[in-house]
Amino acid sequence: MTERLKEDQPIFQQIAEMIETTIVEGELQASDKIPSTNEFAKHYQINPATAAKGINLLVNQEIIYKKRGVGMFVSEKARDIVIKKRKEQFYDQYVQPMLKEATRIELSEEQLTKWIKEVYNRGN
Amino acid sequence: MEIRTNHLTKKYRKEVALDDLSFQLSGDKIVGLLGKNGAGKTTLMRLLAGHFAQTNGEMLINQESPFNNYSLSKNICLIMESNNFHDKFTVKDILKISSKFYPYWDKEYAEELREVFRLKPKKKVKTLSKGMYSALGIIVGLASNSPITIFDEPYIGLDAAFRSTFYDLLLESYERNPRLIILSTHLIDEVSKLFEEVVILQEGTLLLHESVDDLANKHILLSGNKEEVEQFASNKNVIHETSMLGQKTVVLYDETITDPAGLKVSRASLQELFVYLTKEEVKRHARAN
Numbered sequence: 001m002t003e004r005l006k007e008d009q010p011i012f013q014q015i016a017e018m019i020e021t022t023i024v025e026g027e028l029q030a031s032d033k034i035p036s037t038n039e040f041a042k043h044y045q046i047n048p049a050t051a052a053k054g055i056n057l058l059v060n061q062e063i064i065y066k067k068r069g070v071g072m073f074v075s076e077k078a079r080d081i082v083i084k085k086r087k088e089q090f091y092d093q094y095v096q097p098m099l100k101e102a103t104r105i106e107l108s109e110e111q112l113t114k115w116i117k118e119v120y121n122r123g124n
Numbered sequence: 125m126e127i128r129t130n131h132l133t134k135k136y137r138k139e140v141a142l143d144d145l146s147f148q149l150s151g152d153k154i155v156g157l158l159g160k161n162g163a164g165k166t167t168l169m170r171l172l173a174g175h176f177a178q179t180n181g182e183m184l185i186n187q188e189s190p191f192n193n194y195s196l197s198k199n200i201c202l203i204m205e206s207n208n209f210h211d212k213f214t215v216k217d218i219l220k221i222s223s224k225f226y227p228y229w230d231k232e233y234a235e236e237l238r239e240v241f242r243l244k245p246k247k248k249v250k251t252l253s254k255g256m257y258s259a260l261g262i263i264v265g266l267a268s269n270s271p272i273t274i275f276d277e278p279y280i281g282l283d284a285a286f287r288s289t290f291y292d293l294l295l296e297s298y299e300r301n302p303r304l305i306i307l308s309t310h311l312i313d314e315v316s317k318l319f320e321e322v323v324i325l326q327e328g329t330l331l332l333h334e335s336v337d338d339l340a341n342k343h344i345l346l347s348g349n350k351e352e353v354e355q356f357a358s359n360k361n362v363i364h365e366t367s368m369l370g371q372k373t374v375v376l377y378d379e380t381i382t383d384p385a386g387l388k389v390s391r392a393s394l395q396e397l398f399v400y401l402t403k404e405e406v407k408r409h410a411r412a413n
Binding site: 005007008009010011012038041042044045046047048049050053 | 153154288291292295296298299317318319320336337340345390391392393
């Protein structure tokens, strides 16, 4: 979670997404403790309320849960929830922009599918 | 602490510095006070600290006036760009005097900060460099632990590394002792992420007072094909526009905007918004003349 913050996207959203990515990648696992609001604030030099807003976004989706006075933890089904959500967003966020650029530069369907197959055949 | 101003006006002879300003600030938060030169920021902060009286209207902190009212003003620490400390005193003197003046002074913390900024206790204020003078102000401001702590451009002459240290210290200090911290600055890009709320003054009046989140939600930066962008932006409040190579970018403000299909949607930074909003005033002004 040391990615730099971008200018053109709300910071609280970026905080939430960074935590999600760490969960998907398995660096943070179920019942692991996540850094506190103040730790996020200090790390990124942001207002603690902004960090709290990002974390609350995940609490509302039951990806993170709070234990009063102890801290915040990754929920049991966190990874499933994030993956399901990201799969739903995948077409809009990645496929559509890619196809838009592909048509713009007149890339053939054949070439495109060839690349996709290559990646999947490599076992990735 | 609760700050409330009602029709607050301050004139210096004929010059109007604050003009019928009414707004309210409360709770523990870090607030950015922004405005172009001459917008009235310093006047507002000095009225808050009780440095002088207003010409008209009210300046109330917890329903009391801070002017000539030590029992209230001892809770307020204002650190300015300059003229905070008398030339002939040493660093040690300043810290000692401050410890008497501010009831929540943290002596150990002040010493720790003095080490961080490498200030020698016996050095006289007169002989401090600009950066070290600013550092002394920052030390007093943070160690005062004042329920209302105000920094007016506190880092003139401080290099980028020490400014970053200041932001770290500010967040740490706020974490330990949440309070109302007001930070006035021209280096908006550097500090905007520290703010929870922003107050922007323009020619002595309030241009806007918003939470940073609301400000982010109340505007949109659109780019794409010129005709499509223009069609979408027509009859909306456009605060900035540029076009290039058949592409157009506009910034719309104060709209409930639904995402327009086919156009690229993004956000402007606080500094960009500040420039667009205050610049627009200038344009309008020029047209009126």
